[in-house]
Amino acid sequence: MGHNNNIYKPLRAKLTEVINESPLIKTFVLIPEEEFSFKTGQFIELSLDGIGEAPFTPSSSPLITDRLEVTVMKTGYVTEIMHNLEPGAFMGIRGPYGRGYPVEKFFGKEVLILGGGCGLAPIRSLLYALEHISDNLKKVTLCYGSKTPSDCIYKPLFNRLNSIKKFEAYRTVDQPDEEWNESVGVATKLLDKVTVDIKNSVVVICGPPIMMKFGTIRILEMGYADEQIYLSMEKNMSCGLGKCGHCMMGEYFVCKDGPVFTYSELKNTPDIWK
């Protein structure tokens, strides 16, 4: 929601810490001036005063309401300026918007997560949420791919996940360096080494469009049904309110009807991977 009953007005948030995750990716730790809560997978519009605004899914736990972490890849005009920010600066937040991950539907099941690049940001938030309800889950498996070892974000996360009961985490890179001793190849290659109970599981895919496309194809080949696959779609969400039209994908407003969709909802929509 916007601030003070105005859907367009951002809530101010103070930047308290900037974490370097990779040469192109930083995490911004923000303290909103008012309590701010979201459901995992929902997104916010994060703005730079007088400069611009862009949509991001928070990477922090949805259980924390006094602090928010947003992981941002330097990829365009707004994010490039964001990357120059230092603690003490103020940013604007609107949201949360859209439909996040329906974690209550994951109860009693295995959750297989396929992530790539900066797509691990929403997934980290989801992992925190799943950790909180892990008693109700069978298993959580994360398969994550990035271009190079230095592009791998949240490095401490993987050791921690592997130490949590029911959680398994695997990483792969396209271009290894001499020190890399984990898998090599695209993220979907990791699917060959995981064991999953396909009938009793759901799949979450979040990453760059090319990975989303080939990830979904591979997952379907494995025998998953369309409605078991949850995709986090990336479009040019500008208003976040289902009004401005920039994120229309077929009859859907990605900002309001998504950004999380099942593949069964999208499979007849053209150009979803663009």
Next chain:
Amino acid sequence: MQYKSIEKKEWDKALERLLSSHTIYANVSNDFGQDYELIEQTDIPRITYNKPKPATSLKNIFLPVKENVTTDKAGSKSRIIIGAPNCDIEGLSILDEIYLDKDFTDTFYKKKRENTLLISSDCFGIQEHCHCLSYNIKPYSVSKGDLAIINLNGKIIFRVITEKGEDFLEAIPEAVACNDNSIHDAIEKEQHSTEALLTEANKGLPDYEKTGKIVAGANKDIWEKYSAQCVSCGACAAICPTCTCFLLIDKPGFEKVKQLDACQYPGFERVAGGEDALFELHNRFRNRYMCKYVWKPEKFNSIACTGCGRCIEACIGKINKNELFMELS
């Protein structure tokens, strides 16, 4: 249906009085034809009645091309709009669905809707590209807007549609009940004759639902053929009563300016990484048709094309959507 009437010269005097307390927009004749204008006393003789149609649509009176949506500078003066054809009145319905959506109400739009009295005008006669009736929209309103206006033989007749309209007329003592059947018959005759003209002019044009099927089934060749003359100027969307896509522009102080945008402009759907689902011209061109005839009908209850024909008139490439539909039907 309740009717009231007032002598034309008394109505003009009433408008003079109303101008002191209201902001009045009216469909007036100008050097280029006719259009909605913010009027002053000297403009009253220029108000046109029952003649289709203003060059631009009603939407910009509710959704300005550019509007600061974080600082409320809008005046609280009540507004009156006089002379909107029914296609424009119908066009407001989908705007209401979008902007008064209970999840995210645009309070700027809401305020403008609430403080505006809407007086539609029955269309007597048609313009070259008018095709409202093909989409089941009558050239006169009996259910939307607050009042409908008819200028007949030196008299102004009002069809009373809402309580708000009734209250407005109560405050004009010169407006009296009109139970003269000969006047009702004369109005009905004009309405029927306009409907006959629309039917004749649009023979063979598919209705809204059938158009949706045609658009959904059209192949790339059709979109390439018809978009060949498109220069992505966005005039079709700018002039359309139901196209309201916008861009939010950031201003210092975390202020936001909402500016009308169009899916016909390159880069409309481009994301920061460079992916752009509407990169190709024929895809952008197709997008607007899919939006109006296929996607919006799945999402909203109101019609997303009112058949006003303005997009045909505005196109500098002389693209006529109805020729496309006729070719495929």
